[in-house]
Amino acid sequence: xxxxxxISGHSAGLGAALAAHxxxxxHAVLGLARRSLPPQNRLQQQTLDLADNAxxxxxxxxxxWRNALADKQHIILINNAATVAPSALCxxxxxxxxxxxxxxxxxxxxxxxxxxxxxxxxxxLKTVVHxxxxxxxxxxPGWSVYGAAKAALDHHAAVVAAEDHAGVRIASIAPGVxxxxxxxxxxxxxTTDFPxxxxxxxxxxxxxxxxxxxxxxxxxxxxxxxxxxxxxxMDVRD
Numbered sequence: 001x002x003x004x005x006x007i008s009g010h011s012a013g014l015g016a017a018l019a020a021h022x023x024x025x026x027h028a029v030l031g032l033a034r035r036s037l038p039p040q041n042r043l044q045q046q047t048l049d050l051a052d053n054a055x056x057x058x059x060x061x062x063x064x065w066r067n068a069l070a071d072k073q074h075i076i077l078i079n080n081a082a083t084v085a086p087s088a089l090c091x092x093x094x095x096x097x098x099x100x101x102x103x104x105x106x107x108x109x110x111x112x113x114x115x116x117x118x119x120x121x122x123x124x125l126k127t128v129v130h131x132x133x134x135x136x137x138x139x140x141p142g143w144s145v146y147g148a149a150k151a152a153l154d155h156h157a158a159v160v161a162a163e164d165h166a167g168v169r170i171a172s173i174a175p176g177v178x179x180x181x182x183x184x185x186x187x188x189x190x191t192t193d194f195p196x197x198x199x200x201x202x203x204x205x206x207x208x209x210x211x212x213x214x215x216x217x218x219x220x221x222x223x224x225x226x227x228x229x230x231x232x233x234m235d236v237r238d
Contacts, residue, residue, distance in 0.1 A: 001125075003027045003074040008050055008112065009081025011035040014131070014178055017216035018078060019043065025220075030068050032112075033081065044068060050081050051104040053111065060115040069116070074125045076223065077116045079109035079153070082131065083146075084186060088193035090144045098145055105149035110156060117165060125167050129223060130157055132172035132233070142194035157232040169229030173219060176237050178210050 005022040009015040010031030019029050023042055030044045031037065037045065046064070050056055059065055069075060082105045086097040113128050120126050135143050136150025150172075157172040189197045218236040222228060 001073045002071065003076065004030060004068065004072045005076045005078065006030045006032065006068075006112070006116070007078045007080055008032045008108065010045075011037055014175060014212050014215060015078075015080045017212035018080065018219065020213070021216045021220050022076075050108040051083075051100045053103050053107050056108055056111055060111060060119075065115065066119055069119050069121065069124075071121060072124055073121075074127070075116055075120050076127045076129070077112055078129045078131065078219075079112060080131045081108065082149070084143070086145055086193075087142050087186060087189045089142055089195075092193055093145065101145050101149060105146070106152050109153060113156070113160065113170075117168060123167070126165075126169070127223060127228065128157070128160070128168070128170040129219070130154075130170075130172040132174045134174050134235070136172075137174070137233075142189075154233050161229060161232045171229055171232045171234050173222060174235040174237075175215050175219060176210050176235070178212055178215050 005027050007015050007018050007029060010019045010029070011033040012035070015031070015033070016037065019031055019037065022029050023040060026042070028042045028044070030046070032046050032048050032050060034047065034049050036047060037043065046059060048055060048059055083101050085101060086093040109130055116126055116128065130153035132153055133146070133150040135147040136152075136154050140147060154172045157170045160168065160170050186194070187197065191197045215236060222234060222236065
C-alpha cells in the first residue's frame with residue numbers, strides 16, 4: 001500500500017520524532033512547518049506558517065498539494081503543530097496571541113482535514129489524527145485558549161466520525177507530557193499568569209516527562225491498530 005504521512009509542525013519536538021519514525025518505516029512523509037529538516041529520502045517539505053490561514057488555504061489549493069496526494073492508497077494526516085501561548089489568565093492575555101493560537105491550533109487542523117478528505121484519490125484510506133491534550137478535557141487555570149482549542153479538536157473528530165465518511169478514520173489523541181521546547185516554554189511562564197507552572201517544573205525534576213521518540217512510537221502503534229477511529233477521543237497513556 002502506497003502511504004503518505006502528512007505531519008504539521010514536523011521540524012521539532014514530537015513532530016520531528018513522528019517524521020523520523022515514519023521515515024524509518026519506509027513511508028513517504030510530507031512535512032509542513034515554518035522551518036525545514038535536513039533533506040532526507042522520502043521526505044517532502046513545505047515551508048509554511050500554519051498560523052497564516054490564507055497562506056495555508058492557498059497551498060491547499062495548489063498543484064503541489066494535489067500532486068503530493070495523487071495516487072496514494074493511504075494518507076495519514078497528523079495535525080501536530082500547536083502553541084500553548086498565551087499561557088495566562090483570562091483578562092491578562094495578549095489579543096494577537098489569542099488570534100494566532102486559534103489560527104494555528106484550530107483553523108489549520110480543520111483546513112488540512114477538509115483538504116485531505118476533499119482531495120485524496122478515490123478509494124484512498126484516510127486516517128486523521130488530531131494531537132489533543134488533557135488540557136482540552138480538564139480545566140487548567142491559565143490555559144483557557146489552549147484548552148478550548150484542544151477541546152475543539154476532540155469535538156471535530158467526533159463530528160467527522162459521526163458523518164460516516166467512507167474510508168475515513170479519525171481520532172483526537174492526548175500524547176501525555178513530553179520533554180520538548182513547548183514544555184520548556186511552560187516552565188518559563190510567569191506564575192502570576194500561569195499558576196500551574198511549578199507543577200510542570202516538578203514534572204521535569206522528577207523525571208516524569210516522556211521522550212518525544214517514545215511518544216511517537218506509541219502514537220504510531222495506536223494509529224496502526226485495525227480498530228483505530230472506533231473511539232474518537234484517546235490517550236496514549238490508557
